[in-house]
Amino acid sequence: MKVLVTGAAGSIGRALGRGLPGLGHELRGLDLVSEPAAGYEHDWVVGDCLDPSTADAAVQGVDAVVHLAGNPDEDSLPAALESHVHTTARLLEAMLAHGVGRIAYASSNHAVGRTPSGSELTTAVRPRPDTFYGTAKVAAEALLSLYVDRFDLGAVAMRIGTFADAPETVRQLSTWLSPDDAVRMVDAAINHPAPGYTVVNGISANTRGWWDLTPGRSIGFDPQDDAEGYATSIQTRPEDDVENAFVGGPHVTSDFVRSAF
Numbered sequence: 344m345k346v347l348v349t350g351a352a353g354s355i356g357r358a359l360g361r362g363l364p365g366l367g368h369e370l371r372g373l374d375l376v377s378e379p380a381a382g383y384e385h386d387w388v389v390g391d392c393l394d395p396s397t398a399d400a401a402v403q404g405v406d407a408v409v410h411l412a413g414n415p416d417e418d419s420l421p422a423a424l425e426s427h428v429h430t431t432a433r434l435l436e437a438m439l440a441h442g443v444g445r446i447a448y449a450s451s452n453h454a455v456g457r458t459p460s461g462s463e464l465t466t467a468v469r470p471r472p473d474t475f476y477g478t479a480k481v482a483a484e485a486l487l488s489l490y491v492d493r494f495d496l497g498a499v500a501m502r503i504g505t506f507a508d509a510p511e512t513v514r515q516l517s518t519w520l521s522p523d524d525a526v527r528m529v530d531a532a533i534n535h536p537a538p539g540y541t542v543v544n545g546i547s548a549n550t551r552g553w554w555d556l557t558p559g560r561s562i563g564f565d566p567q568d569d570a571e572g573y574a575t576s577i578q579t580r581p582e583d584d585v586e587n588a589f590v591g592g593p594h595v596t597s598d599f600v601r602s603a604f
């Protein structure tokens with residue numbers, strides 16, 4: 344399958360560049376940075392996916408879009424909406440114009456970050472963002488749902504936990520998404536014949552995970568890695584209890600409270 348990966352120079356984009364070609368996918372990368380990441384050397388678009396002509400050129404000839412581009416940190420509300428919602432809209436419009444029918448979107452646990460821990464986190468909980476970043480992810484998910492209902496598109500919103508080579512905190516023993524599982528998740532999201540609009544929890548098969556993996560398995564994402572193998576190397580910290588109290592971990596603390604503008 345020919346796949347456009349936006350934000351291809353970022354941490355998740357680079358992992359997909361290493362893993363997706365081996366599963367038979369031919370990649371085109373899009374990023375603000377000019378140097379192609381490994382796996383994208385033959386097809387690299389430099390630009391901002393907010394820009395209509397960039398988005399238009401980038402989707403031409405692909406079968407699916409994996410939309411990762413965006414600022415993964417907290418920002419003002421307008422900046423977060425532009426980075427996550429407007430870019431998604433720009434790509435969806437370009438996809439419609441060029442008959443591209445599939446998008447896998449890097450949503451986040453922070454879309455439901457204010458959900459308290461204590462019972463299994465399903466993907467049916469109400470949108471409950473913990474930040475403007477999370478609010479923008481909620482809005483981007485809503486936009487995907489709208490376009491799936493209006494047009495002949497399939498969209499998978501992947502609520503990613505903590506993507507990293509290895510977990511580094513007690514919370515991450517629950518929320519870790521390994522690079523190999525990220526590749527498995529995206530492969531499933533772009534290959535499933537008819538996902539409609541599906542939300543999946545994007546974590547590995549962590550022993551301490553408390554997020555429902557059923558929606559992912561329903562589209563063929565069967566995570567194989569487990570953070571527990573790193574547990575003995577992780578130091579406990581005083582902030583662990585606070586970080587484990589809500590889905591969003593540190594994002595629910597007062598450190599992230601700021602003015603919208």
Ligand SMILES: NC(=O)c1ccc[n+]([C@@H]2O[C@H](COP(=O)([O-])OP(=O)(O)OC[C@H]3O[C@@H](n4cnc5c(N)ncnc54)[C@H](O)[C@@H]3O)[C@@H](O)[C@H]2O)c1
Nearest residue numbers: 350352353354355374375391392412413449451503505506
């Ligand atoms: N890393 C995580 O643990 C995690 C967790 C949840 C969700 N996510 C989401 O996954 C996506 C990728 O995360 P990441 O950790 O790889 O981030 P990253 O910051 O490492 O990479 C993002 C990439 O996107 C590019 N980019 C940003 N805005 C762009 C634009 N308008 N047009 C083109 N390129 C643009 C940047 O140059 C960068 O290379 C983000 O949307 C993030 O919100 C990540």
